[in-house]
Every structure is written in structure tokens, then in C-alpha cells.
Amino acid sequence: MNNDKYIYFVLLQSPNGKMKSNYGFKSYSKENGSIAEYHEGRVDRNGDAESYKVTFSRRHRVVPVHKSASGKDRDGEKIMKVDYFRGHPECEGSPNANGRRPKFKEMNADKDIDIALEANKVRREAETLAANLTGENLKNAAALIGKVGGTQKSLKFAVMQAAFHDPDEFLAKVNDDQFKARGFIQRAIKQEVLKREGFIIKFGGSTIGIDEDEAIHAILKDKDLYNSIDKLLKTKK
Numbered sequence: 001m002n003n004d005k006y007i008y009f010v011l012l013q014s015p016n017g018k019m020k021s022n023y024g025f026k027s028y029s030k031e032n033g034s035i036a037e038y039h040e041g042r043v044d045r046n047g048d049a050e051s052y053k054v055t056f057s058r059r060h061r062v063v064p065v066h067k068s069a070s071g072k073d074r075d076g077e078k079i080m081k082v083d084y085f086r087g088h089p090e091c092e093g094s095p096n097a098n099g100r101r102p103k104f105k106e107m108n109a110d111k112d113i114d115i116a117l118e119a120n121k122v123r124r125e126a127e128t129l130a131a132n133l134t135g136e137n138l139k140n141a142a143a144l145i146g147k148v149g150g151t152q153k154s155l156k157f158a159v160m161q162a163a164f165h166d167p168d169e170f171l172a173k174v175n176d177d178q179f180k181a182r183g184f185i186q187r188a189i190k191q192e193v194l195k196r197e198g199f200i201i202k203f204g205g206s207t208i209g210i211d212e213d214e215a216i217h218a219i220l221k222d223k224d225l226y227n228s229i230d231k232l233l234k235t236k237k
Helices: 081-087 113-132 135-144 152-165 167-174 177-190 212-221 223-233
Strands: 006-011 023-025 039-043 049-051 054-056 062-066 070-072 078-080 104-106 195-197 200-203 206-209
Touching: 054 062, 062 081, 070 081, 078 081, 113 152, 113 167, 135 152, 135 167, 135 177, 135 223, 152 167, 167 177, 177 212, 177 223, 200 212, 200 223, 206 212, 212 223
Parallel strands: none
Antiparallel strands: 006 062, 006 104, 023 054, 039 049, 039 070, 070 078, 195 200, 200 206
């Protein structure tokens, strides 16, 4: 890809510093009340003209747009693709913003390049971590995303997909002791090593927490308790 021929638009972080989840649009309202669409000649299953969909995600935070790319608006008039992006009310600097907080912006190569570099770094880190998970660590990571039980291959596939589609959230879960402990507890419940009675979590007839949060605190505090649960978990498939 020749970078000189492209303009890049980048997904912005939320005010709390976290990256927004998937974001996109197929049309938007202009300041004058008219509707903006961008058409590339595609049609839907009914043969009707289909508007181009702009898609950002936590994995793909940067969208390249060719400087010379053009299409048609909903009235059949020529429109430049970069102008379609720039005109969205949630693009920083848009004339149609009307006070709305921007969710993406045109990337300045000097000012915003760190955003793109960090996105690539996070994506590689998440996918490398997922690829290297094995044994009990793999099972606990899979439990964090709701996958309990199954072959090593199916667990590996599940965590790789999570890392691929949402690297930020995956890293936050896998690298945080509270999240890891929650995955451990949830896996133990589903494998019937722990028993849930209402909100109460029990192990061998003894209550280890009046709810999941307290059970997490208990296993983080009591290494012997964690090891006893872990020992039984390792006997499960």
C-alpha cells in the first residue's frame, strides 16, 4: 500500500481512556437535514442500491481511504469518499457535528501516528498471548470468555478469536488477577467442583463466599483453598 495515496481515519478513545468498541455507519444526517450516503455500485439481494458501510473496530482502529476514491451520493451525484468520512457528525472537525463528541478523526501522520502504532502493538500482544496459552491457563482464559469444556483445539480457537476481535478486552481479562480468578471460579462451578446455591458459592459443603465476588476474594487470599480447588479441576476433562 502506497501511504502517499491514502488518508487514514482513526477510532478515538473514550473520555475515560478506554478504546471504543465496534463503531460504524451506512449513512448520516447533514446540518441541513439531508441524508448522506456513499454508493459504490453495489446492490442488495433485492437489487436495490446498497450504501457503503464504514466500520471501525478495536482490532481495526485505522481505516485507509484512497485519496482519489469516489462514488455516488443517494441522488446519484459524484462524491469523494474522503469527504463522506469527513462529513460525518462524529468525525472530528465535521461541519455537521453540531456539538456532538467526535468518535473518529482524520489521522495526522505526525501527530497521531502513535495511535496506529499502539493499536498494532496491542493486537500483536493479544494474539501472541492467546497463541501461547496452554493447559490450565488456556482453560481459565477460555472460561473468562464463556467457553468451558471441550478439546484443547476448541479452547485455543475460542481464545484466539477473542484476541483477534477485541484485543484490548482480552488482554484486560487475561492479565488481571481478579478476572483470572473469576474465570477460575466460573470454570469450577460449571465443572461441578464448586456448587452455587442461589448466590452462595460452596466447596465441599463449606461456604467460601456469599457471592461470586467474595469467593474470588477467598481464593486470592487463601492459596491452600485455591490449590485444593485446582487439584480437583485438573481431574476434569
